[in-house]
Amino acid sequence: MAAPNATEHAAKRRKTRQDSGSITIGGKTISFAGYLAPSQPKKQIEASSGPKPILPSSTHEQQSNSTLKQAIDQTTKPGLPDKKGTYNKSQSTNGTGNQALLKTRRELPIWQHQDEIRTVVKRIGTDVIVIVGETGSGKSTQVPQFLYQEPWCKRHKVKLPGRQEDGYVGGMIAITQPRRVAATTLAHRVSTEAGTPLGKGRPDGLVGYSVRFDHQVPRGARIKFLTEGTLLQELLRDPYLKQYSAVVIDEIHERSLDVDLLAGFLKQILSGDKTERGGIPLKVIIMSATAEVGVIQEFFGSGATPGTEKASNVEVLRIKGRQFPVTISYEPRPVADLQDALLKKIFKIHVEEPLPGDILAFLNGQEDIEAAQRLIEEYATTLASNVPKIIAVPLYGQLSIEAQRLAFQPARSPMTRKVVLATNIAETSVTVPGVRYVVDSGKSKVKQYRPRLGMESLLAKPISKSSAVQRAGRAGREGPGKCFRLYTEEAFDAMQGSDLPEILRNDVLGAVLTMKARGIHDVLAFPLIDAPETAAIEMALLHLHFLGALNDDGTITPAGETMARFPLSAPLGAVLLAASGPEFDCVLEVIDAISCLTSGDDIFIHVQSEEGAEEVEEHRKDLQRREGDIITYLTTMQLYAAENSDRIEWCKKRKINIRNMKQALNIRRQLRGMCWKEKLFSEMPPPDPQPFTPLSPDKAEAVIKCFLRGFAMRTAMLAPDGSFVTVNGKHVVAIHPSSVMHGQKKEAIMFLEHVYTNKNYAKKVSAIQATWIAEALGR
DNA sequence: GAGCACTGC
Numbered sequence: 001m002a003a004p005n006a007t008e009h010a011a012k013r014r015k016t017r018q019d020s021g022s023i024t025i026g027g028k029t030i031s032f033a034g035y036l037a038p039s040q041p042k043k044q045i046e047a048s049s050g051p052k053p054i055l056p057s058s059t060h061e062q063q064s065n066s067t068l069k070q071a072i073d074q075t076t077k078p079g080l081p082d083k084k085g086t087y088n089k090s091q092s093t094n095g096t097g098n099q100a101l102l103k104t105r106r107e108l109p110i111w112q113h114q115d116e117i118r119t120v121v122k123r124i125g126t127d128v129i130v131i132v133g134e135t136g137s138g139k140s141t142q143v144p145q146f147l148y149q150e151p152w153c154k155r156h157k158v159k160l161p162g163r164q165e166d167g168y169v170g171g172m173i174a175i176t177q178p179r180r181v182a183a184t185t186l187a188h189r190v191s192t193e194a195g196t197p198l199g200k201g202r203p204d205g206l207v208g209y210s211v212r213f214d215h216q217v218p219r220g221a222r223i224k225f226l227t228e229g230t231l232l233q234e235l236l237r238d239p240y241l242k243q244y245s246a247v248v249i250d251e252i253h254e255r256s257l258d259v260d261l262l263a264g265f266l267k268q269i270l271s272g273d274k275t276e277r278g279g280i281p282l283k284v285i286i287m288s289a290t291a292e293v294g295v296i297q298e299f300f301g302s303g304a305t306p307g308t309e310k311a312s313n314v315e316v317l318r319i320k321g322r323q324f325p326v327t328i329s330y331e332p333r334p335v336a337d338l339q340d341a342l343l344k345k346i347f348k349i350h351v352e353e354p355l356p357g358d359i360l361a362f363l364n365g366q367e368d369i370e371a372a373q374r375l376i377e378e379y380a381t382t383l384a385s386n387v388p389k390i391i392a393v394p395l396y397g398q399l400s401i402e403a404q405r406l407a408f409q410p411a412r413s414p415m416t417r418k419v420v421l422a423t424n425i426a427e428t429s430v431t432v433p434g435v436r437y438v439v440d441s442g443k444s445k446v447k448q449y450r451p452r453l454g455m456e457s458l459l460a461k462p463i464s465k466s467s468a469v470q471r472a473g474r475a476g477r478e479g480p481g482k483c484f485r486l487y488t489e490e491a492f493d494a495m496q497g498s499d500l501p502e503i504l505r506n507d508v509l510g511a512v513l514t515m516k517a518r519g520i521h522d523v524l525a526f527p528l529i530d531a532p533e534t535a536a537i538e539m540a541l542l543h544l545h546f547l548g549a550l551n552d553d554g555t556i557t558p559a560g561e562t563m564a565r566f567p568l569s570a571p572l573g574a575v576l577l578a579a580s581g582p583e584f585d586c587v588l589e590v591i592d593a594i595s596c597l598t599s600g601d602d603i604f605i606h607v608q609s610e611e612g613a614e615e616v617e618e619h620r621k622d623l624q625r626r627e628g629d630i631i632t633y634l635t636t637m638q639l640y641a642a643e644n645s646d647r648i649e650w651c652k653k654r655k656i657n658i659r660n661m662k663q664a665l666n667i668r669r670q671l672r673g674m675c676w677k678e679k680l681f682s683e684m685p686p687p688d689p690q691p692f693t694p695l696s697p698d699k700a701e702a703v704i705k706c707f708l709r710g711f712a713m714r715t716a717m718l719a720p721d722g723s724f725v726t727v728n729g730k731h732v733v734a735i736h737p738s739s740v741m742h743g744q745k746k747e748a749i750m751f752l753e754h755v756y757t758n759k760n761y762a763k764k765v766s767a768i769q770a771t772w773i774a775e776a777l778g779r
Numbered sequence: 780g781a782g783c784a785c786t787g788c
Contacts, residue, residue: 178785178786179785179786180785180786180787210788211786211787212786212787212788213787215788227786227787228786228787229786229787229788230787230788232787232788233787233788234788236788237788254785256785256786257786258786258787364783365782365783366781366782366783367781367782396782396783396784397782397783397784397785398782423783423784424783424784425783425784427784428784428785429784429785444783444784445782445783445784446783446784447783447784458782458783460783502785510787565788566787567786567787567788568787598787600785600786601782602782606781606782608781613780670787670788674788736780736781736782737780737781738780738781738782742780743780755782757781757782758781759781761781761782763782
């Protein structure tokens with residue numbers, strides 16, 4: 001919290017205190033009238049009518065959305081088996097499941113629909129069933145349990161084309177999730193409800209999960225939770241998903257790129273030749289939390305894909321959710337100054353609305369959040385003594401875990417209202433408990449790829465109607481709530497219905513490679529719910545050709561097949577393959593760099609204060625290299641791996657994100673394993689820790705030249721005026737301040753990311769020589 | 780001199 005002294009006079013300029021009965025912000029007076037005095041009963045709202053909140057752990061939306069929340073919850077859930085699958089013996093394993101939890105399950109809205117769901121899914125001729133279930137309906141945990149004992153869900157011994165002996169088809173239900181935490185916690189929950197253990201190799205387990213770096217699928221598992229990406233990878237090995245009787249696609253409304261690809265592949269399986277599955281049909285269950293499933297219905301139901309027999313039959317089931325009512329109010333006129341309007345609204349709520357009831361405000365990003373926090377703290381110091389205190393807590397993805405934890409904890413002192421200032425992280429990814437009031441700025445920052453420029457932008461844009469509804473819903477999780485929209489009703493009406501699906505916002509390079517690796521020759525004809533522009537796909541095809549993933553005739557090369565198997569972007573896959581060639585021979589070094597580059601957010605934590613930044617710079621001296629960011633990342637990994645006393649302390653000192661660094665080490669292990677299998681290097685390195693030897697300049701040059709094989713198009717030359725001009729497109733780019741190359745002038749640079757925010761920025765920058773670009777381009 | 784959110788056999 002900012003020291004009040006430092007900002008006191010600034011606060012006084014904007015705010016004058018009149019008497020204890022009102023507060024004036026920016027010229028507007030807010031009366032304390034109607035305020036619940038501290039002497040009155042605190043728990044006024046609790047007696048209100050409305051559905052009874054179900055157990056927090058019985059809907060996955062509440063239990064699984066946040067790693068942090070999960071971490072907190074895990075300490076308070078004695079009933080759950082631990083990761084190794086140790087299990088409470090008192091729980092039933094006779095197939096009827098955990099009796100104690102059965103009562104909770106029966107109370108879920110979806111419970112009454114189980115016969116209906118079974119009947120529709122069983123019906124011959126129905127291939128696709130769409131289940132619309134609002135938040136809290138229990139669909140994610142219950143639907144697979146309703147279905148796995150059905151006769152059609154058995155494993156079938158069948159004759160498969162091109163095989164002498166009989167093969168097996170079906171027996172398992174796959175259920176996909178967009179996020180790892182959701183997949184793992186749902187699996188834990190469902191295995192507990194079923195009363196069977198979770199864990200690799202367990203013979204008696206019914207439920208399992210499979211996510212990157214973590215596969216816990218018991219032998220004989222019938223229900224398997226996985227991330228969408230994992231199922232896509234399985235599709236590369238098993239194009240007809242022969243191990244599954246049904247695939248449940250959950251949270252399709254989020255429209256991730258992976259889910260759109262999955263939908264396309266499923267449509268092809270449904271409308272294609274069943275002989276590859278020995279005549280056993282695949283049931284597809286699509287689940288959405290939003291009612292707008294018209295496009296989904298249309299997609300699976302309409303026109304057979306080219307060269308196939310028929311369109312699928314689609315049935316839609318709608319299930320009520322459990323949500324308290326939320327009153328929505330709008331601004332009468334468009335607001336001129338969003339920050340100002342936000343502040344007024346927050347204090348208006350604070351003085352007019354009863355406690356308890358925290359406020360959740362949705363803002364654009366870190367910058368706005370920090371500014372709002374400062375202002376709230378300034379005003380808070382001038383509140384009358386008989387008014388409850390107010391504290392502002394920021395919540396955004398880049399915050400440390402400890403800082404995020406504050407947003408989930410109740411205010412420490414009594415009679416204090418907490419205001420959580422959040423990005424759209426609080427819209428779907430995490431649930432902040434205790435919220436009764438939502439303030440919605442109506443905007444969020446969106447990343448959008450511009451295929452023709454080969455760059456992306458990150459700009460604040462109006463949110464969609466469904467986002468606005470989702471934000472408002474956050475006020476009704478624990479009781480009736482209120483949502484204050486800082487925009488007019490007309491502005492709401494003018495918002496687009498839903499967010500642009502990721503496939504229309506992202507580079508489709510990886511998507512096109514996935515299709516090619518799955519044998520889709522004509523990618524323009526691949527069935528997609530929303531097809532990207534033809535130009536975007538053509539750019540991706542050209543790019544893949546440049547990377548060596550496609551032949552001149554558009555068919556995939558062996559290198560392309562390998563790249564598709566790597567858990568990396570196509571350019572990074574190309575870099576890895578280049579590194580394995582005799583010319584460069586630096587696979588292990590490139591893996592070290594790539595591991596750090598791809599471990600989620602930046603491993604280097606950004607320090608705001610100037611003094612802090614200087615201190616960190618001092619401690620990071622041993623990591624930083626003048627060759628640029630790639631070699632700096634590489635050195636960081638090597639020093640971290642060489643560290644044999646205290647890695648956590650080592651990270652703390654250098655302000656390195658410990659979680660991301662651990663993840664980087666994980667990725668390094670996975671990539672080493674995969675490259676070993678692909679025979680990309682000949683000798684397994686000795687185990688860590690090994691003594692550190694700085695990378696020689698020659699080796700550094702080789703590593704950077706490997707990266708040029710993937711990123712030759714992302715290069716810029718120094719212009720006479722000192723700016724950098726991109727080789728491809730001739731745009732002026734500035735080196736991002738997060739780069740070790742920031743403020744330096746080199747003959748030419750290569751950058752791995754190109755983002756437009758308030759400037760055209762090159763990120764992850766390395767110094768190169770102009771002749772290297774020609775070399776990489778002219779192969 | 781600055782970063783919405785996720786994710787991969």
